[in-house]
Amino acid sequence: MQKYLARRFLLALVTLLAVSLIIFIMSRVSGDPRHIYLDDYSTEEDWIRMGEVLGLDKPYYQQYGLFLKGAIIGDFGESVSEGRPVTEVVLERAPATLQLGIVAFTFSLLIGVPLGILSAVKRGTTMDAFGKMVALIGQSAPPFWLGIMLMFFFAVNLGILPPYGKQDWNSIILPAVTLGWYYAAANLRLVRSAMLDVLDSEYIKLARAKGVNSRTIVLKHAFRNALIPPLTFAGVTLGALVTGSLVVETVFAWPGLGRLAIDALFGFDYPLLQGVVITFTLLYVTAAFVVDVLYAYVDPRIRYA
Amino acid sequence: MAADLSGIVIAPPTRRARAAGIYRQLRRLPVIPVLLLSLVVFAGIFAPLISPHDPEKGELRERNLPPVWGSGEKSVKNVVERLSISERKTSVTLKDAQQIVPTAQVGDQIEIFTKPKGSTKFLLGTDHLGRDVLSRVIYGARISLIVSVITLAVGGSIGIVMGLAAGWYGGFIDEFLMRLVDIKLAIPLILIALVLVITLGQSLWIIVTVLCLFIWPRFARQVRGEVLQLKHMDYVSLAKVSGASTARILFIHIFPGTINTLIVVATLQVGIVILLESTLSFLGAGVPPPTPAWGSMVSDGRDKLAGGVWWISTFPGVAIMLTVMSLNLFGDWLRDTLDPRLRQLE
Secondary structure, eight states: OHHHHHHHHHHHHHHHHHHHHHHHHHHHHOOOOOOHHTTOOOOOOHHHHHHHHHTTSSSSHHHHHHHHHHHHOOOBBBBBTOOOOOHHHHHHHHHHHHHHHHHHHHHHHHHHHHHHHHHTTTSSHHHHHHHHHHHHHHSSSHHHHHHHHHIIIIIIIOOOOOSSSOOGGGGGGGHHHHHHHHHHHHHHHHHHHHHHHHHHHHHHHHHHTTTOOOHHHIIIIHHHTTTHHHHHHHHHHHHHHHHHHHHHHHHEEEEEEEHHHHHHTTOOOHHHHHHHHHHHHHHHHHHHHHHHHHHHHHHHHHHHH | OOOOTTTOOOOOOOOOHHHHHHHHHHHHHHHHHHHHHHHHHHHHHHHHHOOSSSOOOOOOOTTTTTTTTTTOOOEEOOBBBBOOOOOOOOOOOOOSSOBOTTTTTTTOEEEEEHHHHHHHSSSSOOOOSOOHHHHHHHHHHHHHHHHHHHHHHHHHHHHHHHHHHHHHHHHHHHHHHHHHHHHHTTHHHHHHHHHHHHHHOOOOHHHHHHHHHHHHHHHHHHHHHHHHHHHHSSOOOOOOHOOOOHHHHIIIIIIHHHHHHHHHHHHHHHHHHHHHHHHHHHHHHHSHHHTHHHHHHHTTTTGGGGGGGOOOHHHHHHHHHHHHHHHHHHHHHHHHOOOOGGGTOO
């Protein structure tokens, strides 16, 4: 168990290193960072001084070392467009993304799990067909398009929800539904197939033979064991929701990290971009690690391997 | 003594029985998805022949026209100004509704379209630059097709070779490749892809390269698993004993055993590639405009929605959704037919 966790932890570290290396190389490939900081009116002297401040006079591997050192203590330099420390900007935007992620996650569970149980129990009925439809749309419709369609229908045509931005409590509904639908579909499929497997097992048949009522069988005997696959998937979802926010925040102009990343990317604000990408990766890797721990906890075969 | 059966002739199945058999086989074939997929492939290949207009050129005068069934909106307006360009023409100055009525005088009331009517010239309407939406959707199929075919061929081959090597040699190579796969799974890939495409330059080739990074691990994992099972088979040992080279064993003896699974994986991956490509182009990191790609078309129409111009975004999105949906359904069917073992995996 400890060996397993140590390995996963090491992997998380390597992942972070790999991403930091990619993003560092990209920021250098895109050109000398001095071009973004200095304008046409700067002198040769400014140019050299800036190079010293940013450490550009040193060889590349030392520059990367400096970048890493900064990243570890949370110092990514100053954002070009905002003129403030990157960490400050990132921390300011993070809550909006987390809120959106949590609401979308809750939505995906609230829709996916009950529908999954119902489709499994009432297999082959209209209910099952409805569940299949929801799952199929969730897996096939690109989230950016789904978001636009929901926006058109509920905000433009019916006018009952705000189309974009983050003002009232109800402005989170459309982005969260858009973001959560895919994962609701995935949860639905997972719960359904796990439930079908469990419902077919011997101990359920025994319970039926003993005359336990079917409500108890479904909710107490079957459901608990059918929870393992969606539970482990849940952790992966949390990480993926963070990336999904890139698209959804762009569609709904949601002031979170996803939009910050897009703005930084198209504004060539590399210090900010580095900060956001590292933050995203950190969230992602942490979620994956938590899943690994949970997985080992839930499944004894891994614990003792 | 056995009964003499020589006189018994087994009747050939009647025509009805044979038809019933064929029907039984076909019944499970996902007809609609297969038809839709053929349509997409056909549209992609023959785009220049079947698209009614040039997808990249449009008349600004014909912008934002609704689909053919759009009825438009008429209302009565006062003529407030005479255009001085030509004395014989009078125009109603309303921002989006201008109509030329030669006889009208200032102060007259005339009935005009405040929202344009659809015409058979543009079956699915036109976009904000007056380009035909239908033609753009057809040409968009071409981009999706090119991207997914190349990505699948290159990324799939890389994944297959990696998987074969990892499964066959084991040890360090296996460990290294599988950790690479793990790292790929633990990275927010869309974000990295965006950064790569924007930094290295928006071109078809860079997009394809980035997409290859996405899909090879799925193939590598699948092939590795299969190789681990197959390499202990007797026929593989026999091939080894008879002096076949490793390359021969891997590609002639083991690889064919993995093809069934690979076809299924490939079908499902195409859907993922199409979704990813359209996501990239929606975010502005796709094939550069004016080349029509489904994702960027959805993005084009986004800020026109508030004015009720829904068709620019809707149709390309429907195209993506139907294509991916068909691929999923077709893939599910293939899986059940070719390789029931995979059923639990996805």
